[in-house]
Amino acid sequence: MAPLDGQNGVWKSGKGKGRKTPKGRQFGDDALAVVQDLLGTLPRRRDLLIEFLHLIQDRLGHLSVENLCALAHEMCLSQAEVYEVATFYAHFDVVKEDETPPPALTIRICDSLSCELAGAGQLRAALEQGLDPAQVRVLRAPCMGRCDTAPVLELGHNHVDHATPEKVKVAIAAKATSPTIPDYQDCADYTAQGGYETLATLRDGVEWTKVQDTILASGLRGLGGAGFPSGKKWEFVRANPGPRYLAVNGDEGEPGTFKDRYYLERTPHLMLEGMLIAAWAIEADKVFIYMRDEYPAVRHILTTEIAALEAAGIVAPGYIDLRRGAGAYICGEESAMIESIEGKRGLPRHRPPYVAEVGIFGQPTLVHNVETLHWIARICREGPEVLAGTEKNGRAGLRSYSVSGRVTNPGVYLLPAGSTIVDVIKAAGGMAAGHVFKAYQPGGPSSGLLPASIDDVPLDFDTLQPLGTFIGSAAVVVLSDQDRARDAALNMLRFFEDESCGQCTPCRVGCEKAVKLMQADTWDQGLLEELCQVMGDASICGLGQAAPNPIRLVMQHFGDEV
Ligand SMILES: Cc1cc2nc3c(=O)[nH]c(=O)nc-3n(C[C@H](O)[C@H](O)[C@H](O)COP(=O)(O)O)c2cc1C
Ligand code: SF4
Ligand code: FES
Numbered sequence: 396m397a398p399l400d401g402q403n404g405v406w407k408s409g410k411g412k413g414r415k416t417p418k419g420r421q422f423g424d425d426a427l428a429v430v431q432d433l434l435g436t437l438p439r440r441r442d443l444l445i446e447f448l449h450l451i452q453d454r455l456g457h458l459s460v461e462n463l464c465a466l467a468h469e470m471c472l473s474q475a476e477v478y479e480v481a482t483f484y485a486h487f488d489v490v491k492e493d494e495t496p497p498p499a500l501t502i503r504i505c506d507s508l509s510c511e512l513a514g515a516g517q518l519r520a521a522l523e524q525g526l527d528p529a530q531v532r533v534l535r536a537p538c539m540g541r542c543d544t545a546p547v548l549e550l551g552h553n554h555v556d557h558a559t560p561e562k563v564k565v566a567i568a569a570k571a572t573s574p575t576i577p578d579y580q581d582c583a584d585y586t587a588q589g590g591y592e593t594l595a596t597l598r599d600g601v602e603w604t605k606v607q608d609t610i611l612a613s614g615l616r617g618l619g620g621a622g623f624p625s626g627k628k629w630e631f632v633r634a635n636p637g638p639r640y641l642a643v644n645g646d647e648g649e650p651g652t653f654k655d656r657y658y659l660e661r662t663p664h665l666m667l668e669g670m671l672i673a674a675w676a677i678e679a680d681k682v683f684i685y686m687r688d689e690y691p692a693v694r695h696i697l698t699t700e701i702a703a704l705e706a707a708g709i710v711a712p713g714y715i716d717l718r719r720g721a722g723a724y725i726c727g728e729e730s731a732m733i734e735s736i737e738g739k740r741g742l743p744r745h746r747p748p749y750v751a752e753v754g755i756f757g758q759p760t761l762v763h764n765v766e767t768l769h770w771i772a773r774i775c776r777e778g779p780e781v782l783a784g785t786e787k788n789g790r791a792g793l794r795s796y797s798v799s800g801r802v803t804n805p806g807v808y809l810l811p812a813g814s815t816i817v818d819v820i821k822a823a824g825g826m827a828a829g830h831v832f833k834a835y836q837p838g839g840p841s842s843g844l845l846p847a848s849i850d851d852v853p854l855d856f857d858t859l860q861p862l863g864t865f866i867g868s869a870a871v872v873v874l875s876d877q878d879r880a881r882d883a884a885l886n887m888l889r890f891f892e893d894e895s896c897g898q899c900t901p902c903r904v905g906c907e908k909a910v911k912l913m914q915a916d917t918w919d920q921g922l923l924e925e926l927c928q929v930m931g932d933a934s935i936c937g938l939g940q941a942a943p944n945p946i947r948l949v950m951q952h953f954g955d956e957v
């Protein structure tokens with residue numbers, strides 16, 4: 396029998412269903428053209444997915460599913476992979492076929508603790524009533540690292556400090572949606588003052604262990620919150636064969652913390668030189684800076700100054716890769732940050748292996764906080780005494796306390812690491828007029844709240860653990876007699892509920908249940924304690940493990956309120 400038997404090219408019996416299109420959602424040529432235009436000649440690498448999503452969101456104001464499908468096609472990724480990443484991050488607006496895109500203008504109002512104390516709730520209500528929702532969208536958002544000028548909101552990419560409805564209306568009328576770039580020390584000035592001479596000397600053939608000894612002698616510990624001795628970390632990373640990477644953690648999402656922004660908006664090259672010294676010490680093949688999306692001015696400064704470093708021949712073009720976060724607190728946790736740098740959802744990894752062994756792209760990675768690197772530059776230039784030379788209350792070193800809440804002059808204060816809350820409040824000009832000191836958050840919501848009666852403990856690493864708390868990133872928020880500790884703790888748990896990555900049940904469900912239980916007039920303290928136990932014992936990362944701190948400390952010290 397002849398193979399086609401007169402059926403002219405039809406091999407199938409006709410029972411199967413031939414497909415004209417691939418499976419899944421479809422996209423048109425126009426959507427693909429937009430994506431191809433935006434990506435230009437950029438390499439279609441998986442790790443750049445979040446950067447590409449930003450390109451589309453910035454141009455179109457949202458991410459339509461059609462554009463997401465076209466992007467998946469262009470990058471040879473599954474649609475599910477692109478969708479799961481796009482929907483993980485708060486700053487991406489995914490719009491399905493039957494949904495209306497958001498209006499051109501978005502206002503994000505910070506509702507974390509310092510802004511809430513300063514009236515963010517009333518501000519939000521006023522704006523929701525006073526603005527046309529078809530023109531302007533009003534969203535709540537977590538801490539923007541500007542707690543010293545609370546309440547704060549972001550109009551487009553323009554932050555409005557000490558925000559009022561009137562200020563917002565003026566800004567809208569003026570179409571003021573771009574960030575204000577502060578005055579800062581640029582590359583030329585930094586170099587003229589002797590900047591990068593230390594780096595040049597080290598690169599000239601100094602043994603890296605000499606620098607390690609200097610860093611260890613200074614007593615520098617990780618200022619992202621974990622407090623690990625910085626010099627030791629270099630050794631762990633170096634113990635693993637290369638290629639090795641350095642990742643700078645610029646996520647600074649812990650509510651109440653704004654020290655990294657403070658330094659980057661003034662002296663960015665101290666961080667950059669410290670970063671290049673650390674990269675030299677571990678022989679890093681490449682450096683990634685992960686900068687939160689909430690700091691557009693800092694991203695502008697870094698883009699400009701990295702270009703200046705390349706032009707000056709201090710780094711090879713492309714050696715420093717500046718990456719943009721997309722609104723996810725959890726990406727400050729180092730392994731989640733690494734996932735995000737790889738273009739994925741920010742889900743913390745299980746440990747071991749530690750990122751020093753298996754980090755970015757599976758390679759040994761050194762992760763440092765912005766301020767840690769700032770001090771590495773200063774220690775290498777000024778000697779270990781710049782930190783170790785200060786002693787107070789039996790503690791050595793200095794701390795940059797971010798201070799906000801009910802104080803006269805909120806701001807960043809560089810004080811001896813042995814400072815107590817009394818010293819910190821004094822540095823910040825004392826209590827705000829009409830307020831009596833009642834309680835304080837020593838180091839971000841993860842640290843919970845302590846009562847004013849505990850006022851003689853140095854706010855440093857290791858000193859607060861016996862009290863069931865820790866200093867973390869030294870984000871001090873001061874509460875007064877006009878505030879309720881239980882409301883502050885609820886604010887903190889709401890933050891964790893929003894920001895839990897959802898990967899593990901004790902944290903995802905635990906935060907949600909805690910928020911519900913904490914809204915009752917009388918707390919079910921037995922049940923809450925059980926919940927705290929499970930969250931602390933069984934959560935994968937520090938977010939879920941520390942989230943019980945505010946609950947427990949309020950039950951312990953402010954029992955009359957709950
Ligand atoms: C939930 C969570 C959030 C974190 N957020 C940050 C952050 O925003 N910035 C930061 O530098 N470290 C943050 N860390 C700590 C990092 O995981 C890591 O310890 C730090 O970046 C290491 O740098 P360092 O040794 O210089 O402090 C966070 C940790 C956890 C558990
Ligand atoms: S503890 Fe929370 S944030 Fe951390 S991995 Fe689990 S769900 Fe995610
Ligand atoms: S900017 Fe609002 S609490 Fe930090």
